[in-house]
Structure formats: C-alpha cells, structure tokens
Amino acid sequence: MKYIKFLSILFFLNYFTSYAQDSGIYQTVSIEKYAGKNFTIEGKIYYTTELAYGSYGVLGVSFYDTKGKIINKIIYNDDAEDYYKKGEWSNYELSGKINKNAKYIGVMAAFGGNASYYLDDFKLFVKEGKNKIEIPLVNPGFEINSLQNWQTYSKDKETKFTLSKDQVFSGKQALLVDNSTVKPLPTLGNNQALGKYMEVNGVKLYYEIYGKGEPLLMLHGNNSSMAIFNRQLDALSKKYMVIGLDSRGQGKSTSDDTKITYEVMAEDVNTFIDKMNLKNVNILGWSDGGNIAVILGIDHADKINKMAVMGTVLYNDDTSVVPGTNKILRAQLKEMDDRGLSKNSMNYRLKMLLLTEPHINPDSLRKIKAPTLVMAGEHDIVTENHTKLIAEKIPNSKLVIFKGSTHSAPQEIPELFNKTVLRFFDQKN
Structure with missing residues (x-):
C-alpha cells in the first residue's frame, strides 16, 4: 500500500x-x-x-x-x-x-x-x-x-x-x-497585466497579446479558452505576435442570448480583426477553433494569410466523427436534463453546438485562398477520411496526420506539433 x-x-x-x-x-x-x-x-x-x-x-x-x-x-x-x-x-x-x-x-x-x-x-x-x-x-x-x-x-x-x-x-x-492569500502567477488566459476586452457584436471578447511580428490568432476548442494553447505560446511568440482570443461565452469572454453557431463566432472574430486593424492574419484553430477558421477563410478570404487547423469538422454525422461520439454527447445532454440544468446555461448550449453543427458545404472550401495546414491525430475523434476530405477541397492545402496521437495532439506532442505549425507558417508562399 x-x-x-x-x-x-x-x-x-x-x-x-x-x-x-x-x-x-x-x-x-x-x-x-x-x-x-x-x-x-x-x-x-x-x-x-x-x-x-x-x-x-x-x-x-x-x-x-x-x-x-x-x-x-x-x-x-x-x-x-x-x-x-x-x-x-x-x-x-x-x-x-x-x-x-x-x-x-x-x-x-x-x-x-x-x-x-x-x-x-x-x-x-x-x-x-x-x-x-x-x-x-x-x-x-x-x-x-x-x-x-x-x-x-x-x-x-x-x-x-x-x-x-x-x-x-x-x-x-x-x-x-x-487559497485567499495565494497570488496566482500570470498564465495564458489569466494574465492581468496583458488581458484586455473588446466589445464585439453585443458581447465582450477577452484577449491577450504576446510577442512581435506577423499576427497569429489562436482560436480554441469547445467550452475551453486560449489557455489550452499553453504548450504552444512560448514557441509561437518567439516569431509571431500571438493573439489569444476567448470565444463568446467561454474563458473570460461574455455571452448574450444570441443562439451560438460557428457562423456567429466567426463573425465575432471577423469584427475583432477589423477593430484591431489586423492585416494578413495567420490563424491557428483547434477543434471548434478550426471550424471557425474555415468559415472565416470562406467568408473573409482576403483577411487571412495562412491557416493551420487541427481536428476540424464540416458537419457532424457518422462519416465525420468516430462511432459513439454522438451517443456520448446525447448521454451528456440527458444527464444535464436529469440534473435540471438550464438549457440556457453555457455548458448546455455548447454541448448542443457540438451535436447539431457545423453545416459547412465541402465545396465551399474552394473559396479559401489562404494556404492551409490541415491536421488531425491518428486516433482523433474526427475520422481520417473526413480530415482528408477537408484537405482535398481546400485548393492550397497540406495534410498532416500525427501518428499515435489523438484530438489533443497540441497537448500530447507539443514539440512535434509546434515544429510542424512553425515550419508551415515560416514557409514563404
């Protein structure tokens, strides 16, 4: 013992x-x-x-x-x-x-x-x-x-x-x-010295900026925050002006009663880019962040320099995610209902988002002008065929499947992941 x-x-x-x-x-x-x-x-x-x-x-x-x-x-x-x-x-x-x-x-x-x-x-x-x-x-x-x-x-x-x-x-x-006398150390997503808010489409989006150079916007996954990129920050901020952004209703960003969709969050990011006066933005999107990045690339192609997306889906069905994924989501929603959790709670709304969206037409990816790195783990919840479909439909794309890794590759294999992303962003068009 x-x-x-x-x-x-x-x-x-x-x-x-x-x-x-x-x-x-x-x-x-x-x-x-x-x-x-x-x-x-x-x-x-x-x-x-x-x-x-x-x-x-x-x-x-x-x-x-x-x-x-x-x-x-x-x-x-x-x-x-x-x-x-x-x-x-x-x-x-x-x-x-x-x-x-x-x-x-x-x-x-x-x-x-x-x-x-x-x-x-x-x-x-x-x-x-x-x-x-x-x-x-x-x-x-x-x-x-x-x-x-x-x-x-x-x-x-x-x-x-x-x-x-x-x-x-x-x-x-x-x-x-x-913990009342503990003084939390500044970390990505919780840095009082760097953190700021911007009013965007009726909500306040929280963001932090690190480093200098070309802008590199990091978009996180569902019910998460920029903090999930903690193993990417040091490597990326040595060469780029890294902008961590919390999506509406997540991290430190606020929400309203607007139905949450990937299009709504993409438009939030688009407005944020305009208000920040950013040009030729590079984007690193993971999971939901990748979905948002793809929509941005379709609807606002002129604003994006390069995109790197990890574990992205165009729609949710049995061909895009591994068997059992939606069964788990439905069980989680039922458990929330059984506990009497309000359907207006952010956790419930974000879980419903995963189950019912996105609705991106694969052929619309041809509108993306930015060179795009499409990534997934070998054991990702996103099927390999779906990831390959995304790469095939984007005109100027590169496909990387991380062997042995999952949907959490940025956390599981940060050194290889960062090296792969930096090599892509550093490469001249």
Missing part, C-alpha cells in the same frame, strides 16, 4: 501541473474487483466567494494499474458552473466507467485560483447490475481530527488545509481549502 501511495503522489503532482489545478486533495482506494463497472463520486463544496474564471472547484478521478502507474488522464467535471450554488453547499457529482485494467481509483477534489472552499461528505459508488454499492472511503466527512488517508497538493505554499467547524454540511466539521 505504501508503494501505491508514493506513486500516486508523484503522478498527481505531474497531472495537477499539466491541468493547471492549483491545489487539491485526494485518496486512493482498491477497486480491482469492480474494473469495467460504472462509478459515481459525490462531494459537497461550499464557495466562500462567487464562482469566477480561474477560481473554481471540481471533482476528479484517476485510475492506477497493478504497478501503481496512472492509466490515461485524470477525469474532471466538465464545468464547475453546472454545480455551483451561490451562498450554499454545491452538490457535485462525477460519473464514468472504471478502467478495465484499474486496480486502484483516486478520488479527488481540485481547485484553481485564489478563492477558498469548504469540502464535506465524499462518497464513492459502483453500479453492479441494478445495485448501487458504496465503496467506503476513510474519513469521507473529515470528522477525524486529521487528514487520515487524504493526500493534499498545492502549487503555492500559501495554501492552507485545515479542519473547520465554521461551515459544515453534516457532522461537526469540514475541510477548509484556503
């Missing part, structure tokens, strides 16, 4: 750093007999301040093999906003399937930013047939006067983990994770 505990500490440190969680707490539990079964973890979180971008709490889970090595990535709640309740305890829940090779499961709560949170009443359930079995956690409600069996993590020495009777969901005490 000491072996798995030691290894879990090492792997949690690595993965917390990779996924930008600033602090957290976790416990590992033997789960081998339930491998392949469905699980649910529950936990109560009380916010001492209002939910804000960069300051949030989520539940997470990880799996370990017999040697204590982490299997795949940590799974987190999609969006803290779905669970957050102002001024009261927020009921968090995270469900999924236990990896078939898992011997241990890591149950965790992770936090970002400089707010403070109370935690209480963690529970782990496994579904076996029609039965819902509770797997005991040690000290799940923090009633023992120590953090027995819980491990803590923090990037900042100012973070304090203390047992408290000030705010309790049940029992006599809860755990307080106090």
Whole structure:
C-alpha cells in the first residue's frame, strides 16, 4: 500500500501541473474487483466567494494499474458552473466507467485560483447490475481530527488545509481549502497585466497579446479558452505576435442570448480583426477553433494569410466523427436534463453546438485562398477520411496526420506539433 501511495503522489503532482489545478486533495482506494463497472463520486463544496474564471472547484478521478502507474488522464467535471450554488453547499457529482485494467481509483477534489472552499461528505459508488454499492472511503466527512488517508497538493505554499467547524454540511466539521492569500502567477488566459476586452457584436471578447511580428490568432476548442494553447505560446511568440482570443461565452469572454453557431463566432472574430486593424492574419484553430477558421477563410478570404487547423469538422454525422461520439454527447445532454440544468446555461448550449453543427458545404472550401495546414491525430475523434476530405477541397492545402496521437495532439506532442505549425507558417508562399 505504501508503494501505491508514493506513486500516486508523484503522478498527481505531474497531472495537477499539466491541468493547471492549483491545489487539491485526494485518496486512493482498491477497486480491482469492480474494473469495467460504472462509478459515481459525490462531494459537497461550499464557495466562500462567487464562482469566477480561474477560481473554481471540481471533482476528479484517476485510475492506477497493478504497478501503481496512472492509466490515461485524470477525469474532471466538465464545468464547475453546472454545480455551483451561490451562498450554499454545491452538490457535485462525477460519473464514468472504471478502467478495465484499474486496480486502484483516486478520488479527488481540485481547485484553481485564489478563492477558498469548504469540502464535506465524499462518497464513492459502483453500479453492479441494478445495485448501487458504496465503496467506503476513510474519513469521507473529515470528522477525524486529521487528514487520515487524504493526500493534499498545492502549487503555492500559501495554501492552507485545515479542519473547520465554521461551515459544515453534516457532522461537526469540514475541510477548509484556503487559497485567499495565494497570488496566482500570470498564465495564458489569466494574465492581468496583458488581458484586455473588446466589445464585439453585443458581447465582450477577452484577449491577450504576446510577442512581435506577423499576427497569429489562436482560436480554441469547445467550452475551453486560449489557455489550452499553453504548450504552444512560448514557441509561437518567439516569431509571431500571438493573439489569444476567448470565444463568446467561454474563458473570460461574455455571452448574450444570441443562439451560438460557428457562423456567429466567426463573425465575432471577423469584427475583432477589423477593430484591431489586423492585416494578413495567420490563424491557428483547434477543434471548434478550426471550424471557425474555415468559415472565416470562406467568408473573409482576403483577411487571412495562412491557416493551420487541427481536428476540424464540416458537419457532424457518422462519416465525420468516430462511432459513439454522438451517443456520448446525447448521454451528456440527458444527464444535464436529469440534473435540471438550464438549457440556457453555457455548458448546455455548447454541448448542443457540438451535436447539431457545423453545416459547412465541402465545396465551399474552394473559396479559401489562404494556404492551409490541415491536421488531425491518428486516433482523433474526427475520422481520417473526413480530415482528408477537408484537405482535398481546400485548393492550397497540406495534410498532416500525427501518428499515435489523438484530438489533443497540441497537448500530447507539443514539440512535434509546434515544429510542424512553425515550419508551415515560416514557409514563404
């Protein structure tokens, strides 16, 4: 048991750093007999301040093999906003399937930013047939006067983990994770010194600029932010004026009641380009950002110098995405409905966007004048045939499929990805 505990500490440190969680707490539990079964973890979180971008709490889970090595990535709640309740305890829940090779499961709560949170009443359930079995956690409600069996993590020495009777969901005490004196380091997407807003089509778009040279606009994926390009920024900003932009309703950008479509977001970017007085813009678009870039290239061809798109789709059907993708999306939407999540919430609207759009005619790609690098992972959720279709329809395009990688190639293989993108942008027309 000491072996798995030691290894879990090492792997949690690595993965917390990779996924930008600033602090957290976790416990590992033997789960081998339930491998392949469905699980649910529950936990109560009380916010001492209002939910804000960069300051949030989520539940997470990880799996370990017999040697204590982490299997795949940590799974987190999609969006803290779905669970957050102002001024009261927020009921968090995270469900999924236990990896078939898992011997241990890591149950965790992770936090970002400089707010403070109370935690209480963690529970782990496994579904076996029609039965819902509770797997005991040690000290799940923090009633023992120590953090027995819980491990803590923090990037900042100012973070304090203390047992408290000030705010309790049940029992006599809860755990307080106090980040109130933490001074967050400036990062892509959360840099107070560089961050600015621009009013565009009734919303405020948040952006940051790094480096000098030709403009290179980075457009992120669904329900994300410019921060997802954290492994591209240093390499790209050495040669280009990199502009990170949060799409409407995502990151730090605001939204309104306008139905979100890729055309709406593309027009946001077009207006942003005009207001910034940018000429001959280079664009790096990942996932939804690639969809937006393609629409820009079609409708505003004269404004684009070059485009590099990763994991892009023209439409959503069984030929464009791998089997099971839409089944998962529909299940996620049903789960949101079952929880009573408002259809006006941004997370719901963005999930619907993935399921129902885009609607780009392949033949319209012939209008794109900009040289275009079309990329995807070998194991991308976008089918290889669909990626090849995009490359075939764009007049001046180059196709790259990253072997062994997935839809997350910019994060998985940043060195190769950056080298590929820079070689393309640096090449003279």
